[in-house]
Amino acid sequence: MAKKTYTVEGLTKAGPYSHVVEAGGFLFVSGMLPVDPLKGIQIHDDIVRATELVLGNISRALDAAGSNLSQVVKMTVFLADMAYFTDMNTVYKSFFPEHPPVRSCVAVKAIPGGFPLEMEALAVKE
Numbered sequence: 001m002a003k004k005t006y007t008v009e010g011l012t013k014a015g016p017y018s019h020v021v022e023a024g025g026f027l028f029v030s031g032m033l034p035v036d037p038l039k040g041i042q043i044h045d046d047i048v049r050a051t052e053l054v055l056g057n058i059s060r061a062l063d064a065a066g067s068n069l070s071q072v073v074k075m076t077v078f079l080a081d082m083a084y085f086t087d088m089n090t091v092y093k094s095f096f097p098e099h100p101p102v103r104s105c106v107a108v109k110a111i112p113g114g115f116p117l118e119m120e121a122l123a124v125k126e
Helices: 047-064 082-095
Strands: 003-006 021-022 026-032 074-080 100-109 117-126
Touching: 021 047, 026 047, 047 082, 047 117, 074 082, 082 100
Parallel strands: 074 100
Antiparallel strands: 003 021, 021 026, 026 117, 074 117
């Protein structure tokens, strides 16, 4: 099976991985953090703004690979604290108002950089 990798300008990349891998008609989006290096923004203390930024980063990654959020079929959310769930979920709903993808949401001991959340996505290629 052929695969294509995407590294998206303006998205953080702190290791040997691709932002997106296309394989078998799917787009696998790496875990995204609430960071915008182009604007010099890192959000550590506001789960609402952090969620908006992470979902925006996922949207940018999908756009670069020729897709968009409406094509997402699976999301995984990693929270540094389950107390963030309600606020994260409110923002999440605004990005997926109809026919939301399946989702897993787990609390983890720590997220690199001390961020409040990380999200990854699986989408179909348009």
